[in-house]
Amino acid sequence: MSTTRGARQLTIKEVASHAGVSPMTVSRTLAGGRNVRPDLQERVMAAVRELGYYRNENARSLRPGQPSGLVGVAITNLANPYYGNFALGVEEVAAEHGRRILLGNTGEDDARERQLVSDFIGRQVDGLILVPTSGDAAHLRPERLGDVPLVLASRRVPGLDVDTVLLDDVGGSYRGTISLLDAGHTRIGFLGNRSSVFTGERRYRGYEQAMTERGVPIDPTIVARDQQDVEAASRAARAMLDREDAPTAIFSANNRNTIGALREIGRRIRDGLPGPRPAIVSFDDFELSELMPVPVTVIDHDARLLGREAAILLFSRLDDDSLDPAARTVELPVTVEHP
Amino acid sequence: MSTTRGARQLTIKEVASHAGVSPMTVSRTLAGGRNVRPDLQERVMAAVRELGYYRNENARSLRPGQPSGLVGVAITNLANPYYGNFALGVEEVAAEHGRRILLGNTGEDDARERQLVSDFIGRQVDGLILVPTSGDAAHLRPERLGDVPLVLASRRVPGLDVDTVLLDDVGGSYRGTISLLDAGHTRIGFLGNRSSVFTGERRYRGYEQAMTERGVPIDPTIVARDQQDVEAASRAARAMLDREDAPTAIFSANNRNTIGALREIGRRIRDGLPGPRPAIVSFDDFELSELMPVPVTVIDHDARLLGREAAILLFSRLDDDSLDPAARTVELPVTVEHP
DNA sequence: ATCAGGATTGGTAACGTTACCAATCTCAAG
DNA sequence: CTTGAGATTGGTAACGTTACCAATCCTGAT
Numbered sequence: 001m002s003t004t005r006g007a008r009q010l011t012i013k014e015v016a017s018h019a020g021v022s023p024m025t026v027s028r029t030l031a032g033g034r035n036v037r038p039d040l041q042e043r044v045m046a047a048v049r050e051l052g053y054y055r056n057e058n059a060r061s062l063r064p065g066q067p068s069g070l071v072g073v074a075i076t077n078l079a080n081p082y083y084g085n086f087a088l089g090v091e092e093v094a095a096e097h098g099r100r101i102l103l104g105n106t107g108e109d110d111a112r113e114r115q116l117v118s119d120f121i122g123r124q125v126d127g128l129i130l131v132p133t134s135g136d137a138a139h140l141r142p143e144r145l146g147d148v149p150l151v152l153a154s155r156r157v158p159g160l161d162v163d164t165v166l167l168d169d170v171g172g173s174y175r176g177t178i179s180l181l182d183a184g185h186t187r188i189g190f191l192g193n194r195s196s197v198f199t200g201e202r203r204y205r206g207y208e209q210a211m212t213e214r215g216v217p218i219d220p221t222i223v224a225r226d227q228q229d230v231e232a233a234s235r236a237a238r239a240m241l242d243r244e245d246a247p248t249a250i251f252s253a254n255n256r257n258t259i260g261a262l263r264e265i266g267r268r269i270r271d272g273l274p275g276p277r278p279a280i281v282s283f284d285d286f287e288l289s290e291l292m293p294v295p296v297t298v299i300d301h302d303a304r305l306l307g308r309e310a311a312i313l314l315f316s317r318l319d320d321d322s323l324d325p326a327a328r329t330v331e332l333p334v335t336v337e338h339p
Numbered sequence: 340m341s342t343t344r345g346a347r348q349l350t351i352k353e354v355a356s357h358a359g360v361s362p363m364t365v366s367r368t369l370a371g372g373r374n375v376r377p378d379l380q381e382r383v384m385a386a387v388r389e390l391g392y393y394r395n396e397n398a399r400s401l402r403p404g405q406p407s408g409l410v411g412v413a414i415t416n417l418a419n420p421y422y423g424n425f426a427l428g429v430e431e432v433a434a435e436h437g438r439r440i441l442l443g444n445t446g447e448d449d450a451r452e453r454q455l456v457s458d459f460i461g462r463q464v465d466g467l468i469l470v471p472t473s474g475d476a477a478h479l480r481p482e483r484l485g486d487v488p489l490v491l492a493s494r495r496v497p498g499l500d501v502d503t504v505l506l507d508d509v510g511g512s513y514r515g516t517i518s519l520l521d522a523g524h525t526r527i528g529f530l531g532n533r534s535s536v537f538t539g540e541r542r543y544r545g546y547e548q549a550m551t552e553r554g555v556p557i558d559p560t561i562v563a564r565d566q567q568d569v570e571a572a573s574r575a576a577r578a579m580l581d582r583e584d585a586p587t588a589i590f591s592a593n594n595r596n597t598i599g600a601l602r603e604i605g606r607r608i609r610d611g612l613p614g615p616r617p618a619i620v621s622f623d624d625f626e627l628s629e630l631m632p633v634p635v636t637v638i639d640h641d642a643r644l645l646g647r648e649a650a651i652l653l654f655s656r657l658d659d660d661s662l663d664p665a666a667r668t669v670e671l672p673v674t675v676e677h678p
Numbered sequence: 679a680t681c682a683g684g685a686t687t688g689g690t691a692a693c694g695t696t697a698c699c700a701a702t703c704t705c706a707a708g
Numbered sequence: 709c710t711t712g713a714g715a716t717t718g719g720t721a722a723c724g725t726t727a728c729c730a731a732t733c734c735t736g737a738t
Contacts, residue, residue, distance in 0.1 A: 009463070009485060011724055022688045027726055035686060052483050054461040058397040058407065059724035062693045066726085068397065070441075070462075078430065079643065084423030091417065091444045095451075100458060102409075103442040105430045112434075119439060122393040123409075124348070144391050146348060259626050266630040286626060287598050291605040293630060304418065350694060361718045366696055374716060398694035401723045405696085 010053045019047035030055055061124055071314065072120030074104045074113055075131045082255060082284065082303045083131065086153065089307020090129055097315050099126065108228075110135030121148060127314045132157045134196050149317040153310045155198035163313045165306055165330045169199050169283075172299040172334035173206025176281040177251055179297055179336060181214050185249040185279065189222035189240045191233055191261055192253030200225065203253040203283055222247045233260025241268065241275055248276045255284035262292055269293055285337075295339040306332055349392045358386035369394055400463055410653065411459030413443045413452055414470045421594060421623065421642045422470065425492065428646025429468055436654050438465065447567075449474030460487060466653045471496045473535050488656040492649045494537035502652045504645055504669045508538050508622075511638040511673035512545025515620040516590055518636055518675060520553050524588040524618065528561035528579045530572055530600055531592030539564065542592040542622055561586045572599025580607065580614055587615045594623035601631055608632055624676075634678040645671055 012030075016023040021040055028036050029044040036044075047053070061068040071094050075083045087103060094101050102125060104116035110133045117139055120128060128150045132140070137157040140150060152164040180188050190207055193200025204225065211218050221243070224236035233256055240247055241264065252258040261280060268275065277294050285300040309330050317323055351369075355362040360379055367375050368383040375383075386392070400407040410433050414422045426442060433440050441464060443455035449472045456478055459467060466488045471479070476496040479489060491503040519527050529546055532539025543564065550557050560582070563575035572595055579586055580603065591597040600619060607614065616633050624639040648669050656662055 009724090012726095013724080023724090024688055024726080025686090028687090031726085037686065040687090052485070054457060056401075056463060056724050057458070057461045058463050059401055059693090060726080062395075062398055062401065062695090062724080063726055064693060066693090078427040079420070079424050081418070081420040081423060084420060084426075085418050087423075087426075087442070088417040088444055091442065095443070100441050100443065100462070102439055103426070103430065104434070104439065105427055118393060119396070122396045123439070124395060124397050146391070262627055262630060266627070288601055288605075288625075288627065288631070291601060291630070291632060292627070348694090351696095352694080362694090363696080363718055364716090367717090370696085376716065379717090395694050398723090399696080401694080401725095402696055403723060405723090 009056065010051055012053075012055070015044065015047045015051060015053045018051060019043045067126045067318075068124040069099050070102055070120075070123060070125045071099050071311075072102045072104070072117070072123075072125040072128045073130075074106050074116045074120075074128075076106050076108050076133060078103075078105045080255070085303035086131070086307040086310075089304035089309075090311045091307075092304075093308050093311035093315065097311075097319075099315075106131075106133055108133050114139045117145075121145065126318055127151070129153060129310050129314060131155060134198065149314060151310045151314045153306060161327045163317070163328050165309045165313065165332065167199075167301050167306065168331050168334050169202035170206040170209070172301070172336065173203040173251070173253065173283060174210045175206075175336045176283065176297060176299045177207045177210035178214075179338065180249045180251065180279065180281055181210060181216065183249075183279065185247075186216050187219070187222065187245065187247040187249070188216075189237075189247035189250040189278070190218075190224065190253070191227060191236055191250060191257035192225050193228070194225045200253065207251050207253075227257055227260065230256050230260040230263065233257040234264045235260075237261040237264040241265075241278070246275050247278055249279040249281070252280060252282045255282070255286055258282035258284065258286060258296070262294075262296075265294055283334075290339060297339060298337045299334050300337055301332060301334040348395065349390055351392075351394070354383065354386045354390060354392045357390060358382045406465045406657075407463040408438050409441055409459075409462060409464045410438050410650070411441045411443070411456070411462075411464040411467045412469075413445050413455045413459075413467075415445050415447050415472060417442075417444045419594070424642035425470070425646040425649075428643035428648075429650045430646075431643075432647050432650035432654065436650075436658075438654075445470075445472055447472050453478045456484075460484065465657055466490070468492060468649050468653060470494060473537065488653055490649045490653045492645060500666045502656070502667050504648045504652065504671065506538075506640050506645065507670050507673050508541035509545040509548070511622060511640070511675065512542040512590070512592065513549045514545075514675045515622065515636060515638045516546045516549035517553075518677065519588045519590065519618065519620055520549060520555065522588075522618065524586075525555050526558070526561065526584065526586040526588070527555070528576075528586035528589040528617070529557075529563065529592070530566060530575055530589060530596035531564050532567070533564050539592065546590050546592075558584075566596055566599065569595050569599040569602065572596040573603045574599075576600040576603040580604075580617070585614050586617055588618040588620070591619060591621045594621070594625055597621035597623065597625065597635070601633075601635075604633055622673075629678060636678060637676045638673050639676055640671060640673040 012023045012026050016026045026044050029041045033041045073090055077083055091101055106113045113133050130152055131154045132152055137160050140160055150162050156164055192203055195201040222240050227233040227236050250261055252261055279295050281297040283299045285298045289296045289298050351362045351365050355365045364379055365383050368380045372380045412429055416422055430440055445452045452472050468490045470493045471491055476499045479499055489501050495503055531542055534540045561579050566572040566575050589600055591600055618634050620636040622638045624637045628635045628637050
């Protein structure tokens, strides 16, 4: 099927003959017009406008050494506003550098990530920006990527020494937990991800450091580290709060867990259930946190900035050959905002 | 600069000589292996694995009739979770069809949209999905787009008759407003966008229809239709609620306005200001709406589904030449969820 | 008027791939 | 042992573009 689907794409040749010049003159004009007589440039541009010609970027990038102007971006979950903002930041900086982004969603699926990376490379991307899943890293090794620079965001990959942008997970979690301890809490629950998730590990470490430093023992019965979605987080919070010795405060290591915990707390208040109304410290901001029925301290950060930084690291490698090849890490600060 | 940046991309020729066959045999093997001896296929695949070869998709799509496998997607604001979900829906369906998406953010800027569309076409996209800005549509006319199918989402463009996916803005707003009227409210404020924004117009129309049908006059002093962001929405809500004859309920036509209104209401409650605590009907859901200090009725919908539908419309055109060329419109239902 | 030097223009080849065609090989039937 | 049909393999050209080189044009100095 599909032998002819309307007029096919115009070529430089057609523009040339329409303007009465050679293809080379058209090419030069489009490339900036160096060494082309102004009147010919005018004729060429007129023909381009008249015919509605678009230069074929794929053919262009076929010539050796020519960059494609594409950046492959794979993130784990576009539905999460955090990653939406991240993607926006990347897109902004890419646009400033005249590049486009090829976007893929991995859904935390390792196989999908491999597939995306292969495809991106097949499409000749100039660089890759990745929020890696936690799986195997063989497909990200330099020898597999050839000369395509890679920047990791949010998470590291064990054994992969490349440019990375991170949040100050440990510091933020530490300060957030300290603020609870300062307020007199000693039974502080933890909701988060398991250690195999990079940020899950780091954020737990911050919590742990603060508790240890203040000599407050960590009670594993009020530490839940395996919730990926709001539903599971809500259940974990319920189990914690149903206990005799329920926590008086909860440290939530990410947005999903915070929402889940607040749902459960809201339910208990509505239903008039007894027990503490725990204070919350949330790693990740969310809208209207100030209107919640319990005080929410927010460990906030700018995902868009994280995206911008990732893109900046990437383009610095692309645009500067003399750059020290050693991997760089940027760790963005987070703020702790009291209610 | 950049004469040699490490090893350049591998070619099919190198794979061929490594496997001891001709480039054509490699090409055929990669294309599925029809009419290639199994042992040669094996040798080829081994060479591909060993060398880490990726087929150059750009060169591939250079041949006439070959689709690029790319879809250009331009949305207005990736930071908005609504559009993040939309993009996710598009990406999912594109992936199911073996396509990748080129993503651009217009930021409601007309010039940027034009630029993105040009670039997308230059990169030989097989189709375009657009949340259009409200400006001029000349660059979206069929004669400018050649044979590249276009699908619009969320909004129509005046004078452009193409496949479109919309929400049932009018019906949802009508039903939401009716629910306020049913609850006995007669002073119902409106927060939304101006008429030149497609959804702004439609959502106002639903409000208007409900009010008119019930014989409740619309008071222009409590209709604010020019807020794009939370800040402005908050100010508009404040102005409304500061009035002697403040509304007892507010219809908010979008997420940004809802958040703004709730911020202002929260402030008034915290500060103990007098005046009504208006009920809210919000077009667009947001998390934890059930925990708000005033009842919030949510007109909900699935942005991800909207994205999926847009992609489905597009791929139906790409994959079925015999399709009736008449433009189709899909209007997705919305739900009205009482608190 | 002549000529060097630079500006301008155009022709050719090559980028990596695959459609098309021609060449070779296999094998069963005569 | 020949024949021919079908399977398999490889060579060539072309997709749209631009780097490189050669050809031509123009300018001002002699």
